[in-house]
Amino acid sequence: MTLKASNLTLARGGVPVLTGLSFVLEPRAALILRGPNGAGKTTLLRTIAGLQPAVEGEISGAADQIAYAGHADGLKAMLTVRENLMFWAQVFGRHDITPALDAYALHPLADRLAGTLSAGQKRRLGLSRLLVTGCPIWVLDEPTVSLDTDAVAMFAAAVRAHLAQGGSALMATHIDLGLEADVIDITPYRAMTTLRVGASDEAFL
Amino acid sequence: MIALLMRDLRLAFRAGGGFGLGLAFFLIVTTLVPFSVGPQPALLSTIAAGVLWLGALLACLLSLDRLLALDYEDGTLDLLLTAPLPLEAAVSVKALAHWITTGLPLVLAAPVLGVLLNLPGAGYGWLVISLAIGTPALSVIGTFGAALTVGIKRGGLLLSLLVLPLYVPTLIFGAEAARRGAAGLDPATPLLMLAGITLATIALMPFASAAVLRMGLR
Numbered sequence: 001m002t003l004k005a006s007n008l009t010l011a012r013g014g015v016p017v018l019t020g021l022s023f024v025l026e027p028r029a030a031l032i033l034r035g036p037n038g039a040g041k042t043t044l045l046r047t048i049a050g051l052q053p054a055v056e057g058e059i060s061g062a063a064d065q066i067a068y069a070g071h072a073d074g075l076k077a078m079l080t081v082r083e084n085l086m087f088w089a090q091v092f093g094r095h096d097i098t099p100a101l102d103a104y105a106l107h108p109l110a111d112r113l114a115g116t117l118s119a120g121q122k123r124r125l126g127l128s129r130l131l132v133t134g135c136p137i138w139v140l141d142e143p144t145v146s147l148d149t150d151a152v153a154m155f156a157a158a159v160r161a162h163l164a165q166g167g168s169a170l171m172a173t174h175i176d177l178g179l180e181a182d183v184i185d186i187t188p189y190r191a192m193t194t195l196r197v198g199a200s201d202e203a204f205l
Numbered sequence: 206m207i208a209l210l211m212r213d214l215r216l217a218f219r220a221g222g223g224f225g226l227g228l229a230f231f232l233i234v235t236t237l238v239p240f241s242v243g244p245q246p247a248l249l250s251t252i253a254a255g256v257l258w259l260g261a262l263l264a265c266l267l268s269l270d271r272l273l274a275l276d277y278e279d280g281t282l283d284l285l286l287t288a289p290l291p292l293e294a295a296v297s298v299k300a301l302a303h304w305i306t307t308g309l310p311l312v313l314a315a316p317v318l319g320v321l322l323n324l325p326g327a328g329y330g331w332l333v334i335s336l337a338i339g340t341p342a343l344s345v346i347g348t349f350g351a352a353l354t355v356g357i358k359r360g361g362l363l364l365s366l367l368v369l370p371l372y373v374p375t376l377i378f379g380a381e382a383a384r385r386g387a388a389g390l391d392p393a394t395p396l397l398m399l400a401g402i403t404l405a406t407i408a409l410m411p412f413a414s415a416a417v418l419r420m421g422l423r
Contacts, residue, residue: 049287052423068287072280078219079212090208091288129284 001065001136002026003168005048008057009191012043016055016191023184025168027136030159030181033172039186041172045141046070048170067135069143073126077115081106081125084114089132100131103158104151119146127155130162138162140171152177206290206298213302223268227307228314231264235318246323253322254332254383260318261311261336262343262372268307269347269368270354270361272299273418277355286422292415300341300348300411308340324387331386335396339379342403345410346371352414355421374402 003025010018017040025031033041047054049068075084085097085106101107104124109117114125123146130138138159144152156177159169163179217224238256239249276282285295315336316329324332350368354360382395 051283051286064289066287068284070280070283072278072283074279074281074284076212076216076279076281078216078221083212083215087208087212088284088288091285091290093289133288 001061001168003048003059003061003065003137003170005059006057008044008047008059009055010040010043010047011055011191012040017043018186018189019056019191021057021186021189025137025170027166027168028163030163030169030171030179032179032181032183033170033186034174034183035172035186039190041186042070042141044186045139045170045172049139062137065135066137066139067130067133068139068141069126069130070141071145073122074129075114075122075125078113080111080113081117082110084125085128085132088129092133092135094132094134097132100128103131103161104128104154120148120151123147124151124154127158131158136167138167138169138171140169140173142172142174144173144175144177206294209285209290209295209298210302213299214305217302217306222306223271224306225310227264227267228310230267231260231311231314232318234260234263236321239321250323250325250387253319253324254328254387255380256322257315257318257324257332258336258339258376258380258383261315261340262376264311265307265340265343265347266365266368266372268303269351270364272303272348272351273355274351274360277422282355282418282422286419292418293411296348296352296414296418297345297407297411300344300414303348304341304344308336308344312336312340325389327389328383328387331392331396332383335379335382335386335392335399338396338403339375339399342375342399342406343372345403345406346375349410349414349417352418352421355418375399378402 006022008018008021009016023031033044035041046052048059048062049066050062085100089095089097101110104127106125106128109121114122127143143155147155152175156179159179162169216222235257242248273282286292312333315332319329319332347368350364353367354364357363378395378399382392382399385392385395
């Protein structure tokens with residue numbers, strides 16, 4: 001499934017952050033977003049994942065194909081690792097969580113409550129969720145935060161395996177994963193912040 | 206959908222899940238009423254149906270603020286939004302889980318607490334029936350309120366202010382049905398009105414909840 005984004009203008013809280021951004025993500029390819037803090041990486045990823053609408057421009061090939069992993073892992077502290085993964089597998093209509101446990105070495109932790117895991121272990125569990133979704137396009141926002149070098153290698157291996165199976169990945173990261181990936185620097189697409197888009201209701205939130 | 210229901214039920218029964226909070230609150234409110242009104246069995250039996258309905262309604266309100274807020278905080282809502290499950294179905298399932306963990310225990314406990322308030326013998330059946338028909342509406346409307354306030358820190362009070370006025374029709378017809386039943390009158394009309402309200406909210410509210418949730422998560 002090819003993901004195409006053309007001429008996107010994106011806003012966060014009524015303030016435009018990115019404008020005129022286009023890219024194509026082919027199957028078996030990975031695309032890495034770079035840019036300083038506040039450049040609009042998260043806004044772009046949330047828009048691609050369908051969590052917010054683009055102000056202008058079009059995204060095609062994204063519907064129901066995307067597994068999104070944001071800053072929060074969506075884990076329940078009072079469920080075990082296995083129960084957490086099983087829940088997401090079932091939401092995506094699947095039942096086999098063994099490959100996901102294998103990929104991130106979670107077997108020894110499988111019956112621990114997610115609330116008792118360390119930050120890096122939680123992150124590994126959050127990333128293993130991508131494997132149980134079965135979605136071809138991964139949209140990842142800073143996936144390697146709080147991972148140690150071993151876990152980063154596990155993540156890189158998982159992404160490589162995913163690409164080899166015909167999947168694709170769009171991610172914002174500052175770490176070199178050793179992947180053959182195109183890099184987009186989104187700094188040049190920064191929008192003029194004096195422009196206001198629509199009415200903002202931030203004051204009430 | 207079943208996975209989401211099972212997960213919510215499991216979370217409710219684990220530590221910190223809040224199961225039984227509403228029930229305990231209901232118990233305390235209804236035991237406080239005889240203390241504040243005084244030992245007047247005749248007065249208590251006239252107000253029993255109304256007090257039980259009001260207590261059940263407030264107990265339902267108590268657990269609403271954690272219905273979606275917890276899922277919002279740990280990122281589950283964002284991920285559910287990108288999952289193939291329709292959001293309308295997800296909020297319906299969450300309302301159902303709320304009813305099973307809060308509304309249903311209230312329905313079952315109400316006749317026991319009726320004894321404390323000297324509820325007339327004829328009223329027990331109708332009280333349970335009116336609560337069983339009415340409390341699903343409380344959960345569904347409450348889910349809408351929770352969806353409205355989802356992005357707001359400490360939104361619990363605002364949630365109560367938004368939801369309580371929406372509970373008025375359910376309270377009027379529910380308490381009226383229970384009161385008529387207790388007084389030996391025919392409760393059919395208020396019961397039918399109550400059932401109508403419940404069915405309409407179940408049919409319409411999930412769409413409203415999903416719509417405001419999508420806006421709130423932007």
